Amino acid sequence: GSDVVYTISAQNLGNGRVDNNALFIVDRLPSELTFYNADMDGGGPATTAVYFTQSAGTGLTFTPATDLRYSNAVGAPANFAACTYTPSAGYDANVRHICVNPKGTMMGGSPVKSFTLSFRAQIK
Numbered sequence: 165g166s167d168v169v170y171t172i173s174a175q176n177l178g179n180g181r182v183d184n185n186a187l188f189i190v191d192r193l194p195s196e197l198t199f200y201n202a203d204m205d206g207g208g209p210a211t212t213a214v215y216f217t218q219s220a221g222t223g224l225t226f227t228p229a230t231d232l233r234y235s236n237a238v239g240a241p242a243n244f245a246a247c248t249y250t251p252s253a254g255y256d257a258n259v260r261h262i263c264v265n266p267k268g269t270m271m272g273g274s275p276v277k278s279f280t281l282s283f284r285a286q287i288k
Contacts, residue, residue: 165287168286169204176277185268192240193259196287201251212228213284214282219279225266231266235247237261240261
């Protein structure tokens with residue numbers, strides 16, 4: 165019944181950059197968690213259900229209204245367009261996948277470029 169902050173991290177460990185607008189990440193939520201669709205940290209810096217942060221020089225932008233979607237499918241969606249579920253406000257046990265498609269070109273090189281996505285979930 166307790167809440168946890170669940171974090172997805174991504175790094176570009178190479179020297180090359182990711183193609184413009186080509187980054188797509190889908191993460192299946194563990195069956196022991198229920199996604200929380202509201203301000204993930206109450207009075208903290210986040211104002212949406214999923215909080216995006218990145219290292220300096222990464223080259224990405226993230227707009228939740230256009231770059232974040234959800235899926236209630238059993239299997240992982242093959243692409244961002246296949247993420248079509250609209251979660252209910254509050255705790256929504258039907259959310260099975262978080263789908264993100266940040267925009268821009270994720271740069272490579274040193275120092276390592278990275279980003280994180282954090283959201284709140286309840287332990288069943």
